Amino acid sequence: MDATPDHNRPLRILQVVDCLNGGGLQTMLLEWLRRLPRDRFQTEVVSLFGPGPLSPAFEQAGFPVTHLAPFRWHPMIPLRLAPWLRRDYDLVHAHLVISSFLCERMMPPSRLDRLVVHVHNPACGSGRYQDWIERFAYRRAGHVLAFSKHVLGTVGPRKTGRVLYNGVDTERFTPPTEEERAAARAKFGLPGNAFVVGAVGRLAPQKNHALLLNAFATAHKALPGARLLVAGDGPLRGALEEQARRLGLAEVVHFAGFQEDILPCLAAMDVYAMSSRYEGHSISLMEAMACGLPCVSTAYPGAEEVIVPEETGCLVSPDDAPALAEALLRLGGGPELRRRLGAATRTSIAASFSLDSSANALAAFYHGVTR
Numbered sequence: 001m002d003a004t005p006d007h008n009r010p011l012r013i014l015q016v017v018d019c020l021n022g023g024g025l026q027t028m029l030l031e032w033l034r035r036l037p038r039d040r041f042q043t044e045v046v047s048l049f050g051p052g053p054l055s056p057a058f059e060q061a062g063f064p065v066t067h068l069a070p071f072r073w074h075p076m077i078p079l080r081l082a083p084w085l086r087r088d089y090d091l092v093h094a095h096l097v098i099s100s101f102l103c104e105r106m107m108p109p110s111r112l113d114r115l116v117v118h119v120h121n122p123a124c125g126s127g128r129y130q131d132w133i134e135r136f137a138y139r140r141a142g143h144v145l146a147f148s149k150h151v152l153g154t155v156g157p158r159k160t161g162r163v164l165y166n167g168v169d170t171e172r173f174t175p176p177t178e179e180e181r182a183a184a185r186a187k188f189g190l191p192g193n194a195f196v197v198g199a200v201g202r203l204a205p206q207k208n209h210a211l212l213l214n215a216f217a218t219a220h221k222a223l224p225g226a227r228l229l230v231a232g233d234g235p236l237r238g239a240l241e242e243q244a245r246r247l248g249l250a251e252v253v254h255f256a257g258f259q260e261d262i263l264p265c266l267a268a269m270d271v272y273a274m275s276s277r278y279e280g281h282s283i284s285l286m287e288a289m290a291c292g293l294p295c296v297s298t299a300y301p302g303a304e305e306v307i308v309p310e311e312t313g314c315l316v317s318p319d320d321a322p323a324l325a326e327a328l329l330r331l332g333g334g335p336e337l338r339r340r341l342g343a344a345t346r347t348s349i350a351a352s353f354s355l356d357s358s359a360n361a362l363a364a365f366y367h368g369v370t371r
Helices: 024-035 055-060 077-085 097-106 109-114 128-137 149-154 178-187 209-222 237-246 263-268 283-290 321-332 335-352 355-369
Strands: 011-017 041-047 065-067 091-095 115-119 143-146 161-163 196-200 227-231 253-257 271-274 295-298 314-316
Touching: 011 024, 011 077, 011 097, 011 355, 024 055, 024 283, 024 355, 055 065, 077 097, 091 097, 091 109, 097 115, 109 115, 115 149, 143 149, 149 161, 178 263, 196 209, 196 263, 196 283, 209 227, 209 237, 209 321, 227 263, 237 253, 271 283, 271 321, 283 295, 283 335, 295 321, 314 321, 321 335
Parallel strands: 011 041, 011 091, 041 065, 091 115, 115 143, 143 161, 196 227, 196 271, 227 253, 271 295, 295 314
Antiparallel strands: none
């Protein structure tokens, strides 16, 4: 690797990611790469396993993808990754904990100053094995990026640590027209005049949809016309559908499954609800805000970096179903409050979290650390 890259040519950057599923990080990475000028950046992508649902989109956008193995924890992944880390890249940008851990352990020591590890969720709390790996994943790299100030703080003090917020395409994610709203509700079988609470995200323990179902059950008693739209799929779908039946909500909770395009989901909603135990910097939350939706979220560490309570949304204590239900009731019975918060959320996202500004910040970071 060159000690000082020649800035008269494009920077050669290798992106290393665990997989290319439909998650927020992978979608964000694709949008960043699309916006980086091709005359300044030459990018290749290595996925530890796959292919995944987004693999074709990366290829179609002009970013070659190499999948090292067909499944997670394949024993040949380290051996197949090693030659990539010895190639003449100006930067290696590793995303998520497994990729970061492997790159830190396997990259030649003389090149660690060219390694960027990107922390997307708070360190620890993901599971016993992943927690163990996280203790060693972010120690040796030359540079650390994090999705929020809180996430950066979880990996310990780092002189080289920086925050790079996610961005939203504010030209694509806009408040829906009445026609778009009506069409979206028809698509998901929702009454045109119902108060619709919605959530978008993987049906996994982190997202804590069980809390949302319990809160909605309480709110529904006072708002019997309300509906809940849950977009996403995952290992807990069966359990959550059973919980909805036990709560007597089978007819008013709509499980929409994985949606490649979430715009119709957001267009169908009156309020966006997030019940997560932890997040990095939620893309789906910011997309909902860009669409002018008032948002209710658990106050997971870092949530206040996006939502200002009573100005751009409502924050409630994590695992507090009664407080979440109360917030839903306030918004369900207050159309003027919904309009005020919705307008403020759109303004906040457009001003501080646009996708273009996020991509520009990443480009500036790349150039800054290679000079």
